[in-house]
Amino acid sequence: MICVENISKSFNGRAVLRDVSLEMQEGETLAIIGRSGSGKSVLMKHAIGLLQPDKGRVLVDGIDIGRISYRELRTVRRQFGVLFQGGALFDSMSAFDNVAFPIRTFTDSTEQQVRDRVLRCLDLVNLSDVGTKRPSELSGGMIKRVALARAVALEPRYILYDEPTSGLDPHTSTTINNLIKGLADQLDVTSGER
Amino acid sequence: MAALEQRLIRPLYSLGRYALLLSKGFTSLGHFSVYRKNLIVQCGRVGIDSIPIVALAAAFSGAVTTVQTAYQLVSPFIPPSVIGAVVVPSLILELGAIVTGFILAGRVGARIAAELGTMRVTEQIDALEAMGLNSIGYLIVPRIMAGIIMFPVLYVTAVLVGVGGGLAAAVATDVVSTGEFIRGARENYLVFGPMFGLIKSFVFGFVITSISCYMGYYTEGGAEGVGRSTTQAAVISCVYILLSDLVLALVLL
Numbered sequence: 001m002i003c004v005e006n007i008s009k010s011f012n013g014r015a016v017l018r019d020v021s022l023e024m025q026e027g028e029t030l031a032i033i034g035r036s037g038s039g040k041s042v043l044m045k046h047a048i049g050l051l052q053p054d055k056g057r058v059l060v061d062g063i064d065i066g067r068i069s070y071r072e073l074r075t076v077r078r079q080f081g082v083l084f085q086g087g088a089l090f091d092s093m094s095a096f097d098n099v100a101f102p103i104r105t106f107t108d109s110t111e112q113q114v115r116d117r118v119l120r121c122l123d124l125v126n127l128s129d130v131g132t133k134r135p136s137e138l139s140g141g142m143i144k145r146v147a148l149a150r151a152v153a154l155e156p157r158y159i160l161y162d163e164p165t166s167g168l169d170p171h172t173s174t175t176i177n178n179l180i181k182g183l184a185d186q187l188d189v190t191s192g193e194r
Numbered sequence: 195m196a197a198l199e200q201r202l203i204r205p206l207y208s209l210g211r212y213a214l215l216l217s218k219g220f221t222s223l224g225h226f227s228v229y230r231k232n233l234i235v236q237c238g239r240v241g242i243d244s245i246p247i248v249a250l251a252a253a254f255s256g257a258v259t260t261v262q263t264a265y266q267l268v269s270p271f272i273p274p275s276v277i278g279a280v281v282v283p284s285l286i287l288e289l290g291a292i293v294t295g296f297i298l299a300g301r302v303g304a305r306i307a308a309e310l311g312t313m314r315v316t317e318q319i320d321a322l323e324a325m326g327l328n329s330i331g332y333l334i335v336p337r338i339m340a341g342i343i344m345f346p347v348l349y350v351t352a353v354l355v356g357v358g359g360g361l362a363a364a365v366a367t368d369v370v371s372t373g374e375f376i377r378g379a380r381e382n383y384l385v386f387g388p389m390f391g392l393i394k395s396f397v398f399g400f401v402i403t404s405i406s407c408y409m410g411y412y413t414e415g416g417a418e419g420v421g422r423s424t425t426q427a428a429v430i431s432c433v434y435i436l437l438s439d440l441v442l443a444l445v446l447l
């Protein structure tokens with residue numbers, strides 16, 4: 001369970017979040033809607049400790065992530081899959097290696113197991129044929145889908161999506177929305193969709 | 195008053211953040227296997243790829259020093275072997291390291307800052323952190339280690355090529371024979387010289403890569419910010435190379 005308790009955040013004296021609280025239960029899908037610039041991305045970054053609130057706290061499974069060591073925080077973060085607004089793919093790597101990165105880094109899988117897993121994840125997002133391409137060779141929609149594949153590669157307990165469908169054509173949007181729904185059932189994850 | 199405070203606090207703030215960055219990177223390292231591949235890649239980029247330009251600059255420095263020494267010193271009362279005695283120690287003590295340092299500040303410093311800056315503004319660093327990785331350890335440690343490992347290699351290359359360039363210029367302009375040049379160099383050889391040069395090159399390697407990593411890692415403000423970090427990385431690296439050069443000379447000589 002993720003608990004955001006009364007957090008406030010300002011940048012350079014301008015308040016972005018004011019006394020925000022919310023709760024995400026295990027297995028629940030929750031969407032947050034707001035105008036552009038209203039602080040959705042900022043809120044998401046607080047949930048995984050990329051930003052620290054000026055006031056209030058964030059609890060992940062009862063652990064206040066603002067009061068634990070950096071090492072412990074990294075352990076907490078490993079339960080999350082995050083899809084950033086712009087995809088945030090590593091542009092020094094191919095799409096395949098992007099999805100393989102968390103698997104290679106955090107598991108002891110053999111290269112064959114990595115391969116199987118990556119191809120399965122890319123299949124989930126209907127992109128079996130882009131593996132060797134670099135992010136700069138992919139369209140916006142493809143980047144988001146590869147990033148989604150990377151976010152779910154380790155079957156995280158929680159998935160955070162930051163505008164997974166904004167700026168995409170209706171067809172791709174539907175594909176991604178179905179994917180998110182499908183993932184929630186298939187992987188039994190808790191997701192915050194923004 | 196506020197402006198003065200700003201001026202006093204800003205450098206302290208930067209220094210503190212720089213120290214924290216380094217300590218965070220080097221204290222919470224994970225398994226070496228995570229960094230090994232990165233380290234090899236960085237050694238290639240910092241070191242191997244820089245050899246041609248470093249060699250070129252060193253050859254010319256050696257040649258120019260030779261020609262100028264000949265012009266200034268050699269007369270009927272001074273033997274031509276003085277050329278070897280001046281050129282070789284200058285390369286070992288100062289030119290080999292400082293020429294390499296300036297080239298790497300531009301070449302490697304700018305590259306590191308641009309890479310890390312772009313990763314910062316496109317949220318790739320956030321993505322690394324969100325996965326539970328120590329982004330500082332993962333990105334910065336291999337780059338700094340590559341600098342510390344490869345800079346001495348480049349320094350040695352620069353000295354060897356520089357001496358070759360100096361010798362070639364001496365022979366080509368017919369001011370001194372090869373034998374005389376080498377005799378001069380030998381008679382005035384400082385045992386501590388190469389050690390001093392190597393210490394310098396370790397320090398320069400660290401200064402350039404750590405400053406550039408700092409500038410890149412804390413980039414703010416989109417493409418413009420990346421541009422700013424890139425130029426600042428090169429300029430500030432150069433300034434600190436000069437400063438550390440002076441400090442090392444005062445402390446060690």
Ligand SMILES: Nc1ncnc2c1ncn2[C@@H]1O[C@H](COP(=O)(O)OP(=O)(O)O)[C@@H](O)[C@H]1O
Pocket residue numbers: 011012016034035036037038039040041042043
């Ligand atoms: N690192 C930052 N520094 C300063 N201001 C920021 C920073 N991050 C976000 N903001 C500001 O916070 C507000 C909310 O941003 P954001 O969460 O990205 O909006 P959105 O709801 O569109 O995702 C914006 O006005 C933005 O300018």
Ligand SMILES: [Mg+2]
Pocket residue numbers: 040041042085162163
């Ligand atoms: Mg946003």
